[in-house]
Every structure is written in C-alpha cells, then in structure tokens.
Amino acid sequence: MPEGSSGPPVVGRGWVAPGGVLGHGTLEVERTRRADELDVFLWRCDACEHELHRVAVSLSDITTELGPLFEAFWADEARRTCARCGAVLPRPA
Numbered sequence: 024m025p026e027g028s029s030g031p032p033v034v035g036r037g038w039v040a041p042g043g044v045l046g047h048g049t050l051e052v053e054r055t056r057r058a059d060e061l062d063v064f065l066w067r068c069d070a071c072e073h074e075l076h077r078v079a080v081s082l083s084d085i086t087t088e089l090g091p092l093f094e095a096f097w098a099d100e101a102r103r104t105c106a107r108c109g110a111v112l113p114r115p116a
Contacts (some may be wrong), residue, residue, distance in 0.1 A: 036071035066096060066103070076102045 061079040069090055082088045096102055096108055103112040 064092065064096075066112065068105040068108060068110055069112055071105060071108045073105050073107040074106060075112060 060081075062082045064078045064080075066075040066077075067073065078092060078096075080088075080092065097114045100111060101116075105111070
C-alpha cells in the first residue's frame with residue numbers, strides 16, 4: 024500500500040484475555056464486516072498443525088462473549104487432542 028493511503032475500511036480490535044485464557048495477547052485488524060458474517064476461531068495442533076477445533080459464531084461483545092468460548096475449548100481435553108498425531112495442546116499457564 025502506498026505511503027499515506029488509507030486502504031480499505033478496517034476495524035482494529037485488540038484484546039487481551041483475562042487470566043491467560045488465550046495464553047497471549049492478540050491483535051486483529053479487519054475490514055468492516057456485514058451483519059451476517061461470522062467470527063471464526065480455529066485451534067491447530069502444535070505438533071503437526073492439524074485442525075483441532077473450529078467455532079463460527081456471531082459476536083456482538085468480545086469482552087463478554089470471547090472468554091467463555093475460549094474457556095470451553097481449554098476445559099475440554101478431547102477438543103485439544105489431535106486426531107492425526109494424538110498430541111494434546113496444553114492449556115496456557
């Protein structure tokens with residue numbers, strides 16, 4: 024993108040999960056989405072990169088809705104266990 028250009032419309036969203044739910048901070052920059060578009064969250068195996076779990080939801084307030092979504096993933100060892108190689112994604116400390 025040329026210097027000084029604004030580019031496409033984007034919404035910057037930065038959020039750090041309380042209590043280490045994510046294990047680290049995240050920053051998301053995206054275009055303005057239509058009302059019918061979903062937020063997709065994907066976890067991959069650290070050992071082989073196979074998809075462990077995917078959730079597609081419509082979020083209206085990430086400060087209240089995202090924490091429970093991540094907590095449900097971290098609380099379920101079956102979701103964190105890789106079907107390809109058997110590795111278990113460890114819960115962040």
